[in-house]
Amino acid sequence: MRIYNTLTNRKEEFIPLTSGKVMMYACGVTVYDYCHIGHARSAIVFDVIRRYLKYKSFDVKYVRNFTDIDDKIINKAQQEGITWDAVAKKYTDEYYRDMDRLGVGRADVEPRATEHISEMIAIVKGLIDKGYAYEVEGSVYFAVDKFSEYGKLSKRDMEEMIAGARVEVDERKRNPMDFALWKKSKEGEPSWESPWGLGRPGWHIECTAMSIKHLSESFDIHGGGADLIFPHHENEIAQSEAFTGKPFARYWIHNGFITIDKEKMSKSLDNFFTIKEILDKFDPEVIRLFLLSTHYRSPIEFSDEQLRETESSLDRFYSTIIRMNNFLEKDEDKGSSLDAENTFKERISSFMEKFEEAMDDDFNTALALGHTFEFIRDVNKFLDSRPSEQKAKELLQKTKELFSEAIDVLNIFGRTPQEWYLSLMVTKKIGFSEKDIIEKIRERQDARQNKDWARADMIRKELEEKGIILEDKKDGTDWKIKSG
RNA sequence: GGCGGCGUACCCAAGUGGCUAAGGGAGAGGUCUGCAAAACCUUUAUGCAGCGGUUCAAAUCCGCUCGCCGCCUCCA
Structure with missing residues (x-):
């Protein structure tokens, strides 16, 4: 079995760390809004990878996280006038509702960031002790220049990144590319006790903590959308390998984007469709088949x-x-x-x-x-x-x-x-019930027996206008819903 | 500016050195059928953005040109 590895930019023979076992981790979602079709793609891609590995008789342990604390969640809570954890709960439930319909199976472990605060603090502490991180006014940053391999996943050169950086330079950082491991919380924000005072974790540290805890310091497959390569996965590698001194994930798998008019679907462009919207018009299996009809690394025009x-x-x-x-x-x-x-x-x-x-x-x-x-x-x-x-x-x-x-x-x-046809009846909003159809078929059968072709054709036409197709067989008439 | 990807028929899409370039959708003709539908058969790329090059052999490797897109900022 060969897998394209983002780390090496080529297909490699897949050899798990432990023969017969596969440890895989995929980045899930930040639960602050409804999922869009891009989230569906990622979830389905890794669902299929997991299923195929099982089919190949691997003993698979699959971990997929929920980011349940983050700026976007806090903002949403303010907008909706509810607590941050109510936001997280609401959109976690919505996530499951969508993914269940799309046939995405549950991961073996589905950890949440806020359930791993102590593990994260321990890692941040360790990184400070080892000289990879530093504290400034209650926040802790990772010093990227201490990790010589920084940029190995996204194939970036540090100097170039700084030169082309569009990111606002935070004066407290020693290097503009340094990233937050722990963020001091502002008044009224959710916060946790830490050696650096009240605060909350940075985004990347959760995946390090949860993958190490639920899998191992080194594991086989880590995946997510291609937009996570930088900075998220690059930072995960830096902090994880700095902390453990061991190689982190061995195979990095990234799925391509969904595009609309050739442009990446994104919130800022406001060109996204939620899974819910699409499920209102199409059967979930159609969506799944559509997404799997293109190789997972290629873009898909929606x-x-x-x-x-x-x-x-x-x-x-x-x-x-x-x-x-x-x-x-x-x-x-x-x-x-x-x-x-x-x-x-x-x-x-x-x-x-x-x-x-x-x-x-x-x-x-x-x-x-x-x-x-x-x-x-x-x-x-x-x-x-x-x-x-x-x-x-x-x-x-x-x-x-x-x-x-x-x-x-x-x-x-x-x-x-x-x-399949009953589902199509619902998504296509056919005004007839199965019973109605069978009644019409019976009527038409009589007409056919009397060779009243005009009447038989009329009934068939009437149904066709409703989106119902009749197929005459030797021993009866089948009905189906017109597709396409 | 740096890094990366893509361009295959009317549409989608697989194929990355060697059999007649998968498959789906759509169109046309046919078989079947009371007529249809479905199914099957035939048909729609002597050619894979363009131009050069390497090779006995290229959609597939190399170079250039054109076009499109992504990442470099939160993002699946």
């Missing part, structure tokens, strides 16, 4: 049109599942098709091989999905060949097993077609 296309392709999957189920449940015509059977057998045996090969190459979900859809066509082709019953049912059963393996990894394609 648009409704793209989501509609994804919806159509997901519908292709479920339409095929319906065909398979129909075949498995009913007695279809038999035919002789040894060639088709043998060809399909070959496809079955090579599918997971290709799928794994794609995922092994830096988690190439886009390619893995390509193979999946190729396989879907093979399934349809096989069904078109009117295969002989008993053998075919065995093969289709095997196919379903393969799909469920892919499902375990991507957490897509896992529902029944019925669930």
Whole structure:
């Protein structure tokens, strides 16, 4: 298995510290507002990485944090007139609501910054003792020039950074690039006791404290959005390695951004969409498939049109599942098709091989999905060949097993077609209930029996205008929701 | 200014030295169907931003040019 490592800027063979075990940490969110689709991407990417590592039989320990104390949270509390911890609670709940719907699993440990104040203080103290940090008026800063490898992750040179720095220079810092480990709190702000007086932790120190506590001083994978490379992850490395004297994370994985009109989605540009807004219009599985249809490091241009296309392709999957189920449940015509059977057998045996090969190459979900859809066509082709019953049912059963393996990894394609269409009924705000549709189908069936084609077509058209598609089969009429 | 990335068909997108350049969406034609839909088949890049170069061989490596974007400030 190969993983692209931001630290070395190339794909590397993945070898965990302890054979068979993987310790991974991903930066979660600061809980001060609703999550947007960019947060969804990051969460889904690492969810899939975690699932795939498990699929590969690694014993995975996955840690993802919540930043629950920070300037933005304090500001939000003032705006909303509630306490800072009420803000954190509210948006943590919202985070779970969104992520649950998107099929993002819980991490094994989900630590919060405020639950690790004492660990952070201990590290800050240690850094002062070792000469890497200094106190000024109740705040503590990390001295970047004491850490000779500073800049190794973001490939930055200290002098250049200072020259190009747009950051306001804080006179109390010895070096403009120094960053806060501990911040003295102002009157009325949340604060904790520390050797330097009342204050609160700087942003970066929490990840150092929590990854060391819940994983180890050295661990395998650390990830997050590409915008965390600098300064967040660079600072984490500096303070962690200075503190422990050991290498921090070995593989750094960063996901690309979501763009709108080619520009990075961001709060300041006000060009972001919350997960909630999108879920109002699209099925969560569509969003997940859409985000995994592009390699995790590439940017993704977000648009409704793209989501509609994804919806159509997901519908292709479920339409095929319906065909398979129909075949498995009913007695279809038999035919002789040894060639088709043998060809399909070959496809079955090579599918997971290709799928794994794609995922092994830096988690190439886009390619893995390509193979999946190729396989879907093979399934349809096989069904078109009117295969002989008993053998075919065995093969289709095997196919379903393969799909469920892919499902375990991507957490897509896992529902029944019925669930899929019922969900589409809701997101597309179809005015008809399933019962209404079945009633209409029955009406139309009568008309068809009487060869009253005009009436049958009229009913079909009426439903189509509502977004409901009818498909006449030999032994009945199926309905589905129009996708795209 | 420094560092980095990207440019593949009508749209999205995989492919980073060697089989006919995956896959999805959309369009066109066909098979099937009472008619449809779905499915399948055929079709839409002799070419991968442009120009040079390296090589027996390049979308893939190198150079230049053009265009777009990101990071350097909180940010997934």
